[in-house]
Amino acid sequence: MLIIGHREVRDILKGKEPEILQVVADAHRLYGEGLAGPSGSVCEGTTRAGAGIVLGSPADGSPEVFVEASIILAKRAGASAGLAAGLLRTEPEPRGLALVGLGPVNLEVLRFVKARFHSLIELTVFDPDEERAIVFAREARKIVPGAAVHYAETPEEAVAAHKLVSLSATATTPHPGPQAARPGTTVLDWAEPAARAGDFRAPSIGALLRDPGGVRPDPDRVTVCSPSGPAALDLALARWVADQAQRWRIGVRIDDFLPATLTAPAVPVTTSV
CATH class of the missing domain: 3.40.50.720 (NAD(P)-binding Rossmann-like Domain)
Structure with a gap:
């Protein structure tokens, strides 16, 4: 399991507006309508609470990456708004x-x-x-x-x-x-x-x-x-963040997070006749 914290996510996304716009645009094209994600409201003058996204293995669904997602939610929302503004401006x-x-x-x-x-x-x-x-x-x-x-x-x-x-x-x-x-x-x-x-x-x-x-x-x-869009957009951006983190060896890896039965290599079984 790779753990990517708030600071690492912030650093990965900083100054990457063109890349984020592309990721979010591709996700909008792919996923279309769906369940809207959180809007990132504020309460009593503070930013919204932290959020987490768990990304599973495409092969078997087992959890691979845990990403602190409060910045991801806000960045995805901003990127969606930028796309909408470009498409609908007069x-x-x-x-x-x-x-x-x-x-x-x-x-x-x-x-x-x-x-x-x-x-x-x-x-x-x-x-x-x-x-x-x-x-x-x-x-x-x-x-x-x-x-x-x-x-x-x-x-x-x-x-x-x-x-x-x-x-x-x-x-x-x-x-x-x-x-x-x-x-x-x-x-x-x-x-x-x-x-x-x-x-x-x-x-x-x-x-x-x-x-x-x-x-x-x-x-x-x-x-x-409404630029909100489906929650799958957050997953798409979280996956991009995870890919960058793995590329640059950012984050904390916990090798024994999963049960041993899920992480141990397969042992050949021999039979005798």
């Missing part, structure tokens, strides 16, 4: 992004949208927790150096500020919905999307990737998309 090169609910998911959304669009230079943010908003803005400026960061007084003000919006409800933030969005806005809604009459609810990211020309966002309507 502006060729978006310059602004609105973020409502300033937890770890929206920080990764910002990271991957920036990786997708180098044109991004302006952010409008909202969270009822002023301290969390300040901390988020500080981290945001590291991701988008020189960005203008505006603090909205209401979620509706933030939603109306740009034509690319990410709504991530937290434990202390009511979900505002896309009601204040302007025509031509793409809303990445981490709750169940609730499109208004006249809005367009986009299909899954997997469907969009399999048929890129099948959906064309309407500049006269609001497009609402």
